[in-house]
Each structure stands twice: as C-alpha cells, then as structure tokens.
Amino acid sequence: MKGKRLLMIPGPIEFTDEVLAEMSLPTLSHVDPQFIEEFGQAIEKMRKVWLAPNGQPFAVAGSGTLAMELAAANITEPGDNVLIVHTGYFSDRMADIFRLHGANVDIVPSEVGDLPSVEVVRAALTIKKYKILSITHVDTSTGVRADVKNLAAAAHETGTLVVVDGVCAVAGEELRMEEWGVDIALTASQKAVGVPPGLALLVASSRAIDAFKARKSPVRAYYCDWQYWLPVMEAYEARKAAYFGTPPVNLVRALNVSLGQILSEGMDARFARHAKNARAFRAGLTAMGVKFVPAREEIYANTLTAVWYPEGIDASVLGYIAAEGAVLAGGLHPAIKTKYFRIGHMGMSDASEILATLGAIERGFARAGYRFSPGSAVAAAQAVLAKG
C-alpha cells in the first residue's frame, strides 16, 4: 500500500491485525472473569511456546531489560558465581545485572561478531563451581546465535543452572526449554512473540523455582521479586484473581491472541519458517555482495541479520531504504556502531515481506550509489523461498 513502511527491525516488529485489535478493546478490570480467563490461557500457552510443560511462566509489565533482571535477581545471592557466554552488548548487560545482584561474574570472552565455543565454555565451567551459566540466545547487537542446546548440556555436567536471554529468540529460534534443560528463558513481547512492547516474559524451571525458594537473602529489587509475582501467576492460571500490581490488561489480552496464533502454526513449523526466511534474506544480501557481522555461518541468527555496510555506503542508506518502504535498524554494538545495520525478520514474516524488504534494500542501496545487479537480491531470495 502506498506510503506503508514495513517495520523490519529487531523489535518492535510487524504485529498481526488481530493482535493490534486487542490493544484498543475497552480495558477490562483486572479481576473481570473474562480477563482472568484470558490471562490464565496466556500463561498456559507460554508453556507450550517455550516447550516447557512443567515450567512456571511470568508475564509482568516492563521491557526486556526487566525480564533480564526478573531472571537474575531471583536466583542470584551475594557471592554466587555466574559465568557469562560473551556474545555482545546484551551479554555485557546481563553481566552488569548479575553483578548488581551480588554475583561474582566471570566472562568467557569473544571477539565482536563471535562467541566462545561450547568446548571453551565447558572448560571454563570446571574452573570453579558456577551456580549459573548465562547465555544470550541471539545477541540483538550482533546477530550472533548461541548453541543453547549444547551449552546447556555442558552446564548440566557441573550442575549449573542455565539462564537464556531469549529476547531476540523465543518463538523464533528453536528453543526446547525442558528437553534441553534450560532453567530460565526470558524475552520481551515486541520480539518474535508478536505483541507491542511493554511485557517482560519468562518461564522458570522447577530447579529455578527451587533455587529461588532456597534463598537465604532477600531479592534486592522489589518489583522483580518472585515472592510477589508467583502467587499472582498461580492464581490467574487457576482462574482466580490476585493482586500485586495491576496487570497491563490490553497487552496481556494481545499476548493471549498472539500466542494462540503462534501455536496454530506449531512450534516446529515456526522454527523452520524463521530459518528459511533467514536463509532467503542472506541469499539475497549475499547476491548483492555484502557481508555479515557474525563470524561464521553456524552462528547466524534466524531472527535478525546484521550486515556490514559495503565500501562507500554508510548509515544514510537506511533513510533511502525507509523511503523505499522498509524501516531497518542501525548498529548498536558500541565497537562497530556506525559500520553495520540490522534487519529483523521475526514473527509472522512471510515471503511477500521478505521480497518487499529486499526490494527496498536494493533500491535504497542503488540510490546510495552502490553498484550491483538490480534484481539480484530478490531473485536469490526467491530461489530459496520457492523451495518446498
């Protein structure tokens, strides 16, 4: 539609009409039976989307950063050892949050655009007794994806809890929380979960809940404290009202609708679609001759793609691309901020959106003076998309 711009950033993403419609319904009381039912359903659906049949979901008004603190604050006590798999800006933030809550934080380092191997992390886990291994599933700053399955397996060898910052991953990247033994997986609503920003979401394993219940010191952040939120989540799931803070009613109802749409597609199909869409994007971009920020193909994320500006092109190209119909994101990682851009492809993105976005990228790059064969990106993407 003329004037329409696709929002192809790593969150907020394009939301479905059904989700947006929920947002403007007259707000129900937080103790209205209809809202209690819908919140209860949303909690149940979170378990299915996270593939954590015995997990404890939490949905709290806040941003993804609150979700990170909701995870760290409740299972960390002063003096606990925490090991961080370094992936970029957001693993650094997770380290800061763990430190604030009293942890001794060690970081397994990596270069920008890379992350340490599973073997290196496994070795690091044996240096001392770590209570928690923290993994950023997809670092939104670099488009680097961690091998959560095998990192979690390594952590189990030393009885270490596994926290996954899944802000740019949950409901897009494959995550089998219970099968893989992840103890907390967190995200924010405006990413692959497909709900406007304002909800911090996480699911905790029974091991994580046990660690919380065994605490000897109080949680340091009041609004983060599971002692207040756990009874509320349990009550709504049992279709009863409970109060700690007023839930963000409109967002919770939108969450319930979006999770329903996600489950209608099915998690396996959804993971496969995200992987295929990402391959199509990369095929198109590669055909234009650009390179990706992540160091190796095995660590390319399926939810976003981080791309180096080619020679002679800078962030001004994003304005051209937006004018051509697709809003992309600039760099975020401080070390390389002006040298790359990011494309989000999460949620309900389909072949039409991918072609439209690559088309806008082609025309934007052409306006910026970049030389390439027009149509090469959309053709290469189409070749991937057309495969069954």
Add this chain to the structure above:
Amino acid sequence: MKGKRLLMIPGPIEFTDEVLAEMSLPTLSHVDPQFIEEFGQAIEKMRKVWLAPNGQPFAVAGSGTLAMELAAANITEPGDNVLIVHTGYFSDRMADIFRLHGANVDIVPSEVGDLPSVEVVRAALTIKKYKILSITHVDTSTGVRADVKNLAAAAHETGTLVVVDGVCAVAGEELRMEEWGVDIALTASQKAVGVPPGLALLVASSRAIDAFKARKSPVRAYYCDWQYWLPVMEAYEARKAAYFGTPPVNLVRALNVSLGQILSEGMDARFARHAKNARAFRAGLTAMGVKFVPAREEIYANTLTAVWYPEGIDASVLGYIAAEGAVLAGGLHPAIKTKYFRIGHMGMSDASEILATLGAIERGFARAGYRFSPGSAVAAAQAVLAKG
C-alpha cells in the same frame, strides 16, 4: 448501550475513544521521528499536568508499584531515615520498598480509614533527621486523602525531601508539585491519567535529581536506575533517540493523547470536576443511608469513594451492580477487606456516568434486599451536579 458496563473501579478506568485508538495503531519503531516527537511531547505535557515546570518526567514500562520503586530506589541510600505518613495498604507497601533499599523507616501511625494530622507529622519530623517524608496522596485501599500541601510545608521546615505516591491522585486530585515543594510525584497510567495499564510515571524535582546525583552507593535495582533512564528522557525531550529499554510505544502514544485531553480541560477545571463528581457520589450514597470508610469529610478522596456495606449486605451486591451496568471494586485493605467496597471516579467521568453508576448501585442494592427509597441516590447526586 445494552450490555455495556461502566468500569468504575479505582483503575483501570474508562478510557476515551481517542486514547484507545492510539493503542491499536501499527507500532512505530522507537527511533522513528514521529515517535520521538510524540514521546518528547508527552514528556513536556507531564510537566504541565504535574504543575512542575522545572521537574524531570520519567515514563517507563511497568505498573504503579514500579513507579513507587523508581522513586524510592533512586534517592534512598543505606541508613537514610524515611518517615511514612500511614494511610493504609499502599503506605505500608511504600515502607516495604524504602526498607528494601536500605532505609530506616519510621511510620506515623493511624487507624484504618484515617491518617495522622499534619501537626503530628510535623512533630515526628523533629525526632531525628529524616531525609525523606513519604505521603500516599490517596490511599486506594481506603479512599483516604492526605493534605499534601501542608504535609510538604512541614517537611520543608526540616529540609526533608517529599515523595508523593499519587497513584490514585495525579491528574485528579489537586497537586501543585512545584508550588507545594513536592520532590517526587508518581502514578500509574491506568488511573486519572487515563491510559491503559502498563506505564509507570513520575516527575522528580531538581532537589530529587540532586539527591540522586549525590549518591555514594549504587541503586540496587537495575531496571529502576535513573542513571539509565535520565539520558533517555532527556534525549527524547530534545527530539533525539536514545536506548536503554524499548519504550512501550503504543502506550506512550496513548499517553501523549490523554495528556493532551487533560490539558485541554485545564488542571484547575479538572480538579474542580473531580471534586464535584465526588460530592455528587457521596450525596447519592448518603441519601441511600450508607457510610464511608474515611473517618472525616476533610479526608474524603475525590478520585474514589470507599463505602461500608450496610447491615445485611455483603460483597455479593457487587455482582448485582455489575449486572445492572457498573463494575465496582471490592475491599482491598486486609483488616476490613470483606466489609466495604470501592467506586472509582477518575478521568473523564461526567454527570451521565455518575447517574448511570448510582442508578446501577440503587438497583443492585434493591436486588440484594436493601431497603431505601428508590431514586433517592440519583436525585441527590443530580442536585449536586445541577449546581453551576
């Protein structure tokens, strides 16, 4: 309209069509120039609604409880003395939050449905050097309203900072933040500010910001820390993008519209309308022979009314009243929870809503077997409303 139920609880309230329409607009990027402009406008309008021309607004994804912690966490350091004016459930919560952040908390006590006098608080302030006086402007649990103006004046005599929990007050009860010398006034979006739940809002005075900047110890809660939010608020007001957490775009846009509606009415007119609406409600309820929870007329809130169930009536009457068209709230204060109910009358409530609500209350009470003269409540309210 048949089947329509007015939501007359102390938040969430009835929102305007214009505010609800903002909620379902396709979400803009948080760095989109249009969103930057609207967030900047909302920040400027907060200053006008709070009557704090030199205040620093903060708008963060979260509930009112987060707003309470955003206030307490940033100006409290371990060992600080904090004095709490006791009003009910929410002053107790504020005390808990201050304690968690290291304060030595003293409470000026009161009976349920009452609060200590200004003279008693003034005397208490001289017992030791208090850094902060915490006042719940309207305690949502009891409908008790504090005399913020004179309590703040008493605090100034001892150089004490004044924190006002205005969750059930800001944009409804008279609050002249700067003139009265209030240092932090906080609220939640779903109350008199008129935006669906999910935004924690506060304005801080320059004295509060100075106290924050003079801290010697770190803020204990990461997501609450003004060191991250202050640059973001300053940037958006300067019409620049900045990132800490993704702002709840749809809610912020709704906030901008609602604050515009509030300022179109004008703060003096808005305070007067809330006071008149409250008088009309009380006149109607008094005509039915019921009594109010707050102990004295001077402390009746203008944003909600807490009412004792009369002899022979219990919480089941709320179901009848809802069926008759008005959703009210049950009790909240633990000591009297089953003995009273609450009516919210904040935001854009007008004479039609008041009469409709009182009509539903009359019919509900009649169905519950309460004896009174039918029509007496609406007639008494109408007598108040009809006065110029």
